[in-house]
Amino acid sequence: MSTTPAQPTLPSEEKAIIDSFAKLGDMAKVAFARKKRIKMMVLRENLVETAKFVRDELKFDHCTNVTGTDFPKDNQLEITYHFGSIEGDGLRRIILAVACRIPSADPKLPSIIDVYPSVNYHERETAEMIGCVFEGHPNLSRLLLPEDWNDIPPMLKAYRLPGRLEEG
Numbered sequence: 347m348s349t350t351p352a353q354p355t356l357p358s359e360e361k362a363i364i365d366s367f368a369k370l371g372d373m374a375k376v377a378f379a380r381k382k383r384i385k386m387m388v389l390r391e392n393l394v395e396t397a398k399f400v401r402d403e404l405k406f407d408h409c410t411n412v413t414g415t416d417f418p419k420d421n422q423l424e425i426t427y428h429f430g431s432i433e434g435d436g437l438r439r440i441i442l443a444v445a446c447r448i449p450s451a452d453p454k455l456p457s458i459i460d461v462y463p464s465v466n467y468h469e470r471e472t473a474e475m476i477g478c479v480f481e482g483h484p485n486l487s488r489l490l491l492p493e494d495w496n497d498i499p500p501m502l503k504a505y506r507l508p509g510r511l512e513e514g
Contacts, residue, residue, distance in 0.1 A: 357381055359436040366404055370396065377445065385426075385443040390455050393446055397427070397458040405434035406442055409458070412468035414476030416503045421450045425478055427458070427465070448478070457483035475501040 356364070356379055363384055367374050373392040377385040388396045400406045406429035415424045426445040431437035446455055457480035459465050469480040470489040477499035480486060488495070498505050 359440060360384060363404060363440070363442065369403070370399060374444075377443075382439055383441055383443070385445060387445055387447070390446045390448055393444070394456050394458055394461060396444055397461040400429055400442065400444065401461055404431075404442070405437060406431045407433050409462040409464045409468065410441075412465055412472045414472045414478055414501060416450070416476060416501065417447075418450070418503050420447075422447050423450055423453055423476060423478060424448075425455055425472060425476075427462075429462075453478045454481055455479075456481050459483055475499055477502060 360379055360381065364376060364379050367376070367386060370392075374386045374388045374396055377387045379385075386396070408430055410428045410430045413426045413428070415426070417424060424445050424447050426443050429442040429444065431440070448455060453476075455478055457465070457469055459469065459480075459482070466483075466485075467489060469483050470486055472478055473480055473483075473486050474489055474491055491500070497508075
């Protein structure tokens with residue numbers, strides 16, 4: 347007879363965050379939750395409202411980074427925002443990730459720069475490296491790549507370094 351392993355008990359701060367997300371109803375789903383780390387999945391049309399909730403209700407006061415992951419087999423990109431809190435009681439040790447899966451053929455997300463100004467360079471880098479267009483961002487000009495870059499975004503799995511032989 348097999349038994350399901352017991353889920354670890356979440357610390358009170360993490361549990362309170364998960365419970366608070368219930369206010370958003372179907373707008374946000376828990377991808378995982380463990381000590382010091384929570385990841386929520388949201389649809390792109392709910393991203394800005396979720397970011398406001400994270401700032402205003404949960405008291406995460408800054409976005410530490412924005413990352414993008416290419417899932418070519420699913421024809422999707424996943425854009426993930428990581429939030430932290432300096433001022434929030436008991437939140438300093440927690441990283442809250444909010445992620446959106448978007449179709450590779452329509453790689454657009456609303457920018458959250460009006461909610462978290464700290465995403466300015468992070469959204470620019472992610473736009474450049476993975477090809478996501480952050481609608482409403484005031485300046486998605488080149489940040490790291492040369493101005494004359496004319497290849498696909500280099501963090502897409504389809505990108506191949508020029509001059510390298512294909513393996514296999």
